[in-house]
Amino acid sequence: MTFNELQKKSRMRLLKMHFESGVGHIGGNLSALDAMLYIHHYILKENDRFILSKGHSAGALYIALWSIGKIPESDLATFHKDHTKLSGHPAPNWIDEIPFATGSLGHGLGLATGMALGKRLQKQSGRIYCLMSDGEWQEGSNWESLVFLNHHQLSNLIVLVDCNGLQGFGSTEEVASMNSQRLYDVCSAFDSDVKIIDGHSEEALKTALSSPQKKPLIILMNTHKGQGVSFMENKMEWHYLPLSEELYHKAIQEIEAL
Amino acid sequence: MRDLFCNAMIALFARQPFVFLTGDLGFKALEPLKSAIGDHFINAGVAEQNMVSVAAGIAKTGLPAWVYSIAPFAYARPFEQIRNDVCLHNLPVTIVGNGGGYGYGVMGGTHHAIEDYGSMLCLQNMHVFAPSFGPDVAASIDRITALKRPSYLRLGYAEKIEGLDIAPYAPWRKILNGTKGMVITTGAIAGSLVKSLKDEPEDSRPSLWVVSELPLDDLPKEVIHEIVTVPVVCVVEEHVAQGGLGQMLATTMLEHRIVPRKFNHLHAEGYVSGFYGSQTFHRNESGLNKENIIRLLHE
Numbered sequence: 001m002t003f004n005e006l007q008k009k010s011r012m013r014l015l016k017m018h019f020e021s022g023v024g025h026i027g028g029n030l031s032a033l034d035a036m037l038y039i040h041h042y043i044l045k046e047n048d049r050f051i052l053s054k055g056h057s058a059g060a061l062y063i064a065l066w067s068i069g070k071i072p073e074s075d076l077a078t079f080h081k082d083h084t085k086l087s088g089h090p091a092p093n094w095i096d097e098i099p100f101a102t103g104s105l106g107h108g109l110g111l112a113t114g115m116a117l118g119k120r121l122q123k124q125s126g127r128i129y130c131l132m133s134d135g136e137w138q139e140g141s142n143w144e145s146l147v148f149l150n151h152h153q154l155s156n157l158i159v160l161v162d163c164n165g166l167q168g169f170g171s172t173e174e175v176a177s178m179n180s181q182r183l184y185d186v187c188s189a190f191d192s193d194v195k196i197i198d199g200h201s202e203e204a205l206k207t208a209l210s211s212p213q214k215k216p217l218i219i220l221m222n223t224h225k226g227q228g229v230s231f232m233e234n235k236m237e238w239h240y241l242p243l244s245e246e247l248y249h250k251a252i253q254e255i256e257a258l
Numbered sequence: 259m260r261d262l263f264c265n266a267m268i269a270l271f272a273r274q275p276f277v278f279l280t281g282d283l284g285f286k287a288l289e290p291l292k293s294a295i296g297d298h299f300i301n302a303g304v305a306e307q308n309m310v311s312v313a314a315g316i317a318k319t320g321l322p323a324w325v326y327s328i329a330p331f332a333y334a335r336p337f338e339q340i341r342n343d344v345c346l347h348n349l350p351v352t353i354v355g356n357g358g359g360y361g362y363g364v365m366g367g368t369h370h371a372i373e374d375y376g377s378m379l380c381l382q383n384m385h386v387f388a389p390s391f392g393p394d395v396a397a398s399i400d401r402i403t404a405l406k407r408p409s410y411l412r413l414g415y416a417e418k419i420e421g422l423d424i425a426p427y428a429p430w431r432k433i434l435n436g437t438k439g440m441v442i443t444t445g446a447i448a449g450s451l452v453k454s455l456k457d458e459p460e461d462s463r464p465s466l467w468v469v470s471e472l473p474l475d476d477l478p479k480e481v482i483h484e485i486v487t488v489p490v491v492c493v494v495e496e497h498v499a500q501g502g503l504g505q506m507l508a509t510t511m512l513e514h515r516i517v518p519r520k521f522n523h524l525h526a527e528g529y530v531s532g533f534y535g536s537q538t539f540h541r542n543e544s545g546l547n548k549e550n551i552i553r554l555l556h557e
Contacts, residue, residue, distance in 0.1 A: 145311070
């Protein structure tokens with residue numbers, strides 16, 4: 001299966017899961033899905049770990065894990081329902097591929113930093129990947145972690161930021177004068193490798209994630225909220241809105257036609 | 259207790275490696291530990307939220323982690339990190355709060371920890387250890403290490419007690435006999451209560467029990483017997499009433515239909531006069547002293 005086919009299949013399954021459960025947060029799931037698919041299919045090795053700091057994109061994580069056979073199809077039907085492991089934000093203590101429960105923003109980077117440091121101290125192999133949102137950088141704890149991970153030069157840590165430019169009640173520009181270039185400038189002032197890439201491009205993800213690493217790596221991914229669905233793309237309201245039946249079918253038709 | 263803590267941690271590292279993180283504190287106290295454990299001693303800087311998340315991440319990779327700071331900076335500033343990152347995942351991370359209660363005295367209210375173990379015990383999987391006497395520190399560390407779960411260790415000033423053999427560490431211990439009632443306490447304030455009560459005749463003082471681990475499990479039979487036979491039970495703690503030992507004990511007694519003849523609860527009252535002073539000043543303002551206890555026992 002090509003990456004394009006994987007993207008298509010996964011987007012449709014993500015929308016089906018969210019539609020059937022009546023759950024929103026679709027826009028930020030679609031902006032982060034491509035990177036999560038690429039990492040889980042082509043990058044992660046046995047001793048690597050992935051932490052989803054933007055826990056509100058749990059749906060995309062579940063789909064990525066479903067696509068590599070770690071979550072069965074039957075579990076997806078339980079998403080957001082009673083007696084499920086697939087809660088709206090990742091739950092703790094049930095699957096190795098989700099090392100930490102997240103959902104409150106500003107935790108994942110510190111956790112990933114700790115795992116990277118713990119591995120280094122114990123001479124364990126493997127890298128730690130952490131996917132964050134751009135709005136999440138308004139949380140002060142991340143700046144504490146940024147100082148720490150640079151000071152300790154954790155070269156087994158890869159931080160990805162889903163820079164879709166939109167958050168819960170405005171754009172990152174409107175709310176905090178923040179964008180990927182501003183984040184690049186600030187992060188570059190520390191001692192990490194910092195890159196800005198197209199977060200939906202297989203080639204760009206491949207290049208950024210496969211280069212040799214001697215320092216912490218921070219990849220700022222320019223993305224589109226609602227990627228792949230025209231009426232959702234770059235629309236703030238799709239941070240929260242669930243899909244109506246009409247719009248669900250319209251979205252599926254669009255993806256199938258690609 | 260800091261020096262005792264430092265020595266006990268050095269001894270522990272030889273048996274069981276761990277990572278020790280400090281929030282830029284420990285000057286003239288933790289240098290021996292830093293020397294002993296090398297790269298496993300990490301000054302995480304003035305950044306307590308990250309420090310706790312990092313500790314959780316380290317623990318996830320298989321190394322127990324200890325997080326150290328002045329008590330309120332250790333449990334209050336990073337409360338959500340303790341809740342989500344440590345407790346939800348039941349990880350072997352120990353939050354070490356130095357200066358429990360009014361331990362930092364005239365340094366002011368920002369440095370006091372009078373709601374520490376109550377707030378910690380609200381969290382899933384959390385256990386609290388409140389040593390009272392010097393030897394309790396190493397014993398607490400051993401218990402925490404065996405527990406392998408989220409823990410909060412409340413350190414304070416260990417009074418030197420002369421002329422009395424203190425019973426060895428246990429979750430419940432009787433330190434003094436007495437007939438005028440029963441005082442139950444926890445943490446470092448026990449030392450000052452022992453010092454002030456030990457030379458009083460047994461027939462004019464209360465017995466003194468020390469609790470060193472919370473939450474309370476089932477009460478020992480000897481404790482239950484004493485609760486129902488003495489004229490008055492008085493809980494004394496350097497902690498606010500809400501979530502404190504007094505409330506925990508009262509609930510436990512009610513659940514087990516254990517009924518004392520009379521029950522009093524002396525606890526931290528906050529800042530009664532609006533003035534600040536030593537730990538003893540604040541304890542006295544809250545009535546956490548021998549005189550107030552004796553007065554209550556005779557009411």
